[in-house]
Amino acid sequence: MHEARTSSFDPAAPAPGEAAEALPGMDYWCRPGAATAFANVLTIDLEDWPIAVLGAHHEVTGRVVENTLRCLQVLRWHNVKATFFVLTKVAQRYGDLIREVHAAGHEIASHGHGHQLLTAITPRQFEDDVRRSIDILGELVGCRPLGYRAPGFSIVESTRWAGPILADLGFKYSSSVFPIRHRRYGIPGAPRQIHRWKNCRLIECPLAAYACLGRNLPVAGGGYFRLLPGAVARFAIHRINSRGIPAILYMHPYELDVDGIREHRLAGLNVGWWRRVTQGLFRDRMEGRLHRLLESSRFTTMRELLQDLI
Numbered sequence: 001m002h003e004a005r006t007s008s009f010d011p012a013a014p015a016p017g018e019a020a021e022a023l024p025g026m027d028y029w030c031r032p033g034a035a036t037a038f039a040n041v042l043t044i045d046l047e048d049w050p051i052a053v054l055g056a057h058h059e060v061t062g063r064v065v066e067n068t069l070r071c072l073q074v075l076r077w078h079n080v081k082a083t084f085f086v087l088t089k090v091a092q093r094y095g096d097l098i099r100e101v102h103a104a105g106h107e108i109a110s111h112g113h114g115h116q117l118l119t120a121i122t123p124r125q126f127e128d129d130v131r132r133s134i135d136i137l138g139e140l141v142g143c144r145p146l147g148y149r150a151p152g153f154s155i156v157e158s159t160r161w162a163g164p165i166l167a168d169l170g171f172k173y174s175s176s177v178f179p180i181r182h183r184r185y186g187i188p189g190a191p192r193q194i195h196r197w198k199n200c201r202l203i204e205c206p207l208a209a210y211a212c213l214g215r216n217l218p219v220a221g222g223g224y225f226r227l228l229p230g231a232v233a234r235f236a237i238h239r240i241n242s243r244g245i246p247a248i249l250y251m252h253p254y255e256l257d258v259d260g261i262r263e264h265r266l267a268g269l270n271v272g273w274w275r276r277v278t279q280g281l282f283r284d285r286m287e288g289r290l291h292r293l294l295e296s297s298r299f300t301t302m303r304e305l306l307q308d309l310i
């Protein structure tokens with residue numbers, strides 16, 4: 001049944017790089033010059049490195065616990081609340097960790113269960129995976145997640161069927177669309193600001209992209225944040241805010257794990273040199289960058305940011 005559905009983003013939304021216009025019911029988010037009126041959101045994909053990067057068939061390792069606790073420590077230091085998109089394969093094994101994140105006042109949202117890319121599964125398999133994650137999170141923290149993030153930002157042109165399924169499952173928002181051009185993910189023509197999907201009530205909170213020379217550039221999350229100078233991300237966030245758009249940033253606990261890749265290799269994982277470079281470079285700088293980022297802007301959870309809309 002879900003195969004027959006088509007979903008798309010609101011065509012009334014401005015194209016990337018255009019001056020932001022008011023969308024029906026969404027004018028607060030699109031008001032130019034309102035930068036100081038709202039906060040940005042730091043989102044954290046709570047997952048373990050092998051399953052997230054090397055493939056969904058990998059087992060969850062204990063490193064995710066230590067890495068997440070380190071994240072919590074940094075957030076506590078700055079008194080910042082974040083939105084954690086939890087992979088429930090991790091939650092199933094380390095339930096106390098998820099309870100600790102929740103008890104610290106952070107938002108618990110869903111990153112699905114098994115980390116299969118939407119481009120590799122059917123709508124039915126997707127629905128089963130997400131349902132499972134809702135059940136696990138509900139059991140652990142006593143409430144349903146309001147938000148969802150697709151593994152590998154895999155809501156792309158061909159997987160837009162996912163929006164109505166998420167709305168039917170009770171989600172209020174998704175933060176799965178990267179409005180950039182990339183080999184594996186992204187919808188380059190998607191709006192950069194928060195908007196509603198056209199044929200369901202789901203709100204989309206796209207990942208921060210900086211419009212420059214007619215292109216949207218990823219600058220404020222994951223590997224981009226780790227590999228580019230920290231000042232680039234802070235400048236981009238400032239520019240995004242100056243157009244009336246909150247910056248939705250993302251990171252993973254494993255990015256703070258300086259010895260992680262070496263330890264995974266010692267434990268028997270086969271990690272090629274290219275991956276070692278792109279995934280491991282500057283991990284030792286990440287924590288310092290995170291501190292400077294959290295000092296430079298105001299942050300809140302996605303639930304708080306959207307409170308008037310959901």
Ligand SMILES: [Zn+2]
Nearest residue numbers: 045052151152
């Ligand atoms: Zn992930």
